[in-house]
Amino acid sequence: MTTFKRRLVFVVLLLSLILGLAACLPAPEIPINETPSPTPSTIPSGNTTSAPTDEVHPVEESVGAEASEEIIIVPTLAPTATPGVIYDVVNQVVEATNLYQTRFLNLSVADWINLAISLGLVLLMLTLVSRLIFMVLMKIARRSATPYDEQYLKAIKPFLHWLFSVIILFIATIRLQFLSPVLKQWLGQIYYAAIITLVSICLWKLVDTIRLWYQEKTATLAERSRNEAAFSLGERAMRTLIVLIGLLIIFNRFGINISALWTAIGIGGLAISLAAQDTLANMISGVIILFDQPFRTGDRIEIQELNTWGDVVAIGLRSTRIRTLDNRLVIVPNRSISNNQVVNYTYPDPRYRIQTEFGVAYGSDLRLVRQVITAALKDVDGILPDKPVDVLFMEWGDSEMVLRVRWWIESYVDARRSTDRVNDHIYQALEEAGVEMPFPTMSVELMNRDQEENPSSNERKDDE
Template sequence: MADIEDVLPFSGIFLKLVVILGLTFAAIIVSRYILKRWFWPIVKKTETKADDRILHLFESLLLFFIILQGMQAVIELFRESIRPYIEFMDDIFFLLYWSIGVYVVFRFISIIANWYLSRVPLRDREEIDQRVVRAVKYMLMLIFAVLALSVLLQHFNVSKAALTASLTAIGIGGIIVGLAAQSALTDIITGMVIIIDRPFRIGDRIRIEKLDTWGDVIEIGWRSTRILTRDHRLIAIPNSIIGTDLITNYSIPDKMYRVDTEVVVSYGPDIEYVRNLIIEALKREDWIMHDKPIEALLVEFTDSGVKFKARCWIENYVETRVSEDKLNTAIYKALINANIAMPSSDIIIHYAERQGG
């Protein structure tokens, strides 16, 4: 009779073990079937590989979760036999779940970073974005690692006072470093925003209104942006200044550029005659774009005469100053040859302006 009583509990445990293993195996098959039947066809229609990697990550996470749940159910069957070790087993399972969670989050951050880089043009990706994306990725990983570590320490009942003191010390140290490097941190953060937002790229010609500075961008660094001015001077401008100033980019959408000048003509000559005289003089020049508008606009009646604004287009903004000289010279010669008087005190020369002005 004793032998039968010993056999029955064992057979019951064995039966439960078979059921648990069967349910675990069935759950794995059903989950993989659902993913393959409904989710993978949708993902394969997308153009990016990020969706594939995310679904692979989710599939692995689901597999690990099912297996761990099955293992925990098996452990429960023998709970009475291994009671002295239950707490240790619980800690082992917590570490497994914790490790899987950390891995999934880190992997997800890497997938998103790679997805962003894949959407950036290759030229800019090689020069700039890899540095920024890598920095942001590691920063996010560090923040999550600190949070995950605090959860781990709390689970293992690390002294709350010790944990609080450590976090306070880290916070105070961060504040001290932040205050000491406030300017540098502002420049670095603004530099990252500039690189991500892309108001300009290396090789673009920009104007920084506050500093009244023109130049070609030759480097976008962590702390400063370096531009080469038109008189061949290298200027390093802190990114914090660029981030708060108005920037005019003369290279986007293209290098085409409009130059103009204002000239005052004395009262008397016919308006259309003067207008046509200026336009015809510009049409004879070979440095302008003849497929773009050539205009002579009457903009104002001044005390000494009629003010015209003459404007035309050139192919490359690099020739701005030379083109301004040619524009003024052509108009001056045309008006002088036609005996059109120009009050010298009212001749106004303006810098060229961008299209759309």
């Protein structure tokens, strides 16, 4: 079944429901074209002064009732029951054919003719006007510089068709004079809620289009993953705002006291905030982290006070998930991150300088050592060629001269593997160059107890 057929079935079922309700509910007692006015026959005989009071009293009661109901029910504008030219022509035709008193299913011949006119109006608008409007919108979208306008219209096309259908049904239903005011009021509220719902869905689809635009603007996957947390938070906020505004408009239409609802929400929010202070503190810290962006998803960070470091997997409102090098997932509350120092090894520049130390024997040629190490590290995989390799003489050791080698790599992720490769090349290069790398030694002199007590006797033995 095509979309048009589904909408047509929906229209027929809805009109059938309206007919059933109109047949069950009593028709309006006062004709629309007539204006009731007091006549002498309505005034009781013998009491001429009480007649105005009897006529005005129901009006005062209705006004008082409306004033009291305004506290709970927000007044809505009722459709104006003013017959148009088509109604006048139909009534004249019916009166000319003497079918004015003929009724079927509690409806007159004029009512059936007007119902057929409304149904024809609905079919005409659905088949021609809605398609024409959509074609014009598509032409305007194709002339746009970006493809997102056309994609957005294609995404909301079925909802726009339903929106046009509801609006057309609203116009066609309101013009039916045989419907009671109560039924018209409820149908108007239902149409209003449907229109607000469809508009909210179109705005929801607009957020999806914004996401497509964001994914295209962030060319690389790494850049997209860094901003994904903040964008997801903004996306959820926009969707929540759309739903909240739509519900508030519908509540206001159906007479729900929004002020009292906001008061209840405020009191409940205060109670929740007092009971969940830590959770709220973590959520506030999470929002600050998402928008301040000291680190992003995929960055390698270290929280020194917590002795935690690894790659950021996800940033949530309450906590941040960090995966360590041994594949452990550490969940850190955002409040703890905000209150401690965070070292980011990836952002804004992922390049990282690492170092290693070793010792050479006293008497070694330091110039030769520097040349050998610098030449050996040129071929090491992972060392940035545009950055210098520093060989520094740091201190005098107990049995060696301590040197420090510093070099740059592309990312901190490769730090340990790069250190392993550099140490291996340094050792092989110094071995081939004949540079001695001493290990710590200790000279121990052993003496027996007699020698300690009589050192002079030992000297005499040595003289003999």
